[in-house]
Amino acid sequence: MTNLKAAQRVERISTSPSAIASQRARELRAEGHDILALSAGEPDFQTPPHVIEAAHKAMLGGQTKYTTISGTPELKAAIQEKFRRENGLDYANDEIMVSTGAKQVIFNAIMAMVEKGDEVIVPAPYWISYEQIVQLANGTTKIVRCGPEAGFKLSAEALKKSITPDTRLLMLNTPSNPSGAVYTAEDLKELADVLRKHPNVWILTDDIYERIVFDGRKAATIAAVAPDLKDRTLIVNGVSKAYAMTGFRIGYAAGPSELLSQMLKVQSQSTSGPSSVGQAAAVAALAGPQDFVENCRKAYQERRDLIVSMLNQTTGLTCQTPEGAFYAFPDCSGLMGTTTPEGKKIENDRDLVMHFMDDHGVALVHGAAYGLSPNFRVSFAASMEVLEEAGRRIQTAANALVKT
Ligand SMILES: Cc1ncc(COP(=O)(O)O)c(C=O)c1O
DSSP, rough: OOOOOOOOHTTTTTOHHHHHHHHHHHHHHHHOOOOEEEEOSSSSSOOOOOOOOOHHHHHTTTTSSSTTTOOOOOHHHHHHIIIIIIIIIOOOOGEEEEEHHHHHHHHHHHHOOOOOOOOEEEESSSOOOHHHHHHHOOOOEEEEEOOOGGGGOOEEEEEEEHHHHTTTEEEEEEOOOTOOOOOOOHHHHHHHHHHTTOTEEEEEOOTTTTBOOOTTTOOHHHHHHHHGGGGGEEEEEESTTTTTTTOOOOOOSSOOOOHHHHHHHHHHHTTTOOOHHHHHHHHHHHHHOOOHHHHHHHHHHHHHHHHHHHHSSTTTTOOOOOSBTTTEBBBOGGGGGETTTSEEEEEHHHHHHHHHHHOEEEEEEEEEGGGSSBBBBEEEOOHHHHHHHHHHHHHHHHHOOOOO
8 A cells, every 4th residue: 555645636537437347358258258248439340451551651651750749731631621521611720630539639628628617518328538527627517317218319408408607518429429329410400509599608529420320311510510600619530430440549629729729738738649650540541442431330230230129129128229329228227126046136227237247248338337327338349149149148137137
């Protein structure tokens, strides 16, 4: 034991539960257990070869040094082109910034905008880090429950009710991790109507899953739907999910230069900028052939259909069909208050997820970690075989629970 006195801001936060679940799955596997891990938020596909080749070529060509803090000119140009091509949005050079993953973009933005006394509206279920990063910045999260009855989406009415004079920021995530909900252009227009009446509220929209949408949908983003809000909207995006590049750690931001210059200060005093090699790879991903993205999207849709149908055929579970991303978020209220054959009581979604992991070898993440219970998150970024076996194990486990 040391005499470490940790700072209060770190005492307030914790390690990501999905990382903990994935770590536990790895440990159990190392002990020889047969574990199916549906806990991690990352594509199971290999990064496309042309992206890896670009990284290799860049290293051999000497791109192994610090880059401009805000990102290389080549990558910023590829990002500008991406916004023009895919979103119909024009951003100047100083309105684009590259960071070490979309997570660092969010971190920079919250550090630049939020302090004690500021409220940040976070619709639940939410990606865990939103809440934690706001806490780290000493801000207050205003969690707004958006359950299955609301399609897991924030309505204009709910937004209106949650804005106070202290509201600084609204955080949107479409398609959503963990619910898979996708805001339509119409949904965003309705939110924009409310936001227009509150000029002090900024918008952070996390569009990292925008290329993974199903059944012919097209993802929309609020700055394109309501151009008059563009000067108080920060778009967060990255290459991690669309191009299976989580380990390259490249995310990017598009927004007003006044905000980006503040975020740049945070970045310059934390990482000095993203990896040179990762940036070279990201140029190849964004500017190169896009068939990989479409092939993955089709595979995710097939996997979604399989796992959602299996979940809906499971005693005590109800699962809405995700419209995008690669997560299902079933409601498990029908299994609360039951007892396992080993005599363990299932009081909440954490108990259930522990039971699935320890007694049936399926790693998942409990809904409480995302601010909505009783639910759990299933990542379907796994092969059809793994999903089928996991679905079967979940069904067996649920069937064996005894109502008390
Ligand atoms: C909603 C959401 N935003 C951002 C990220 C972070 O992405 P990156 O790996 O680029 O930091 C994730 C990763 O799980 C995510 O689910």
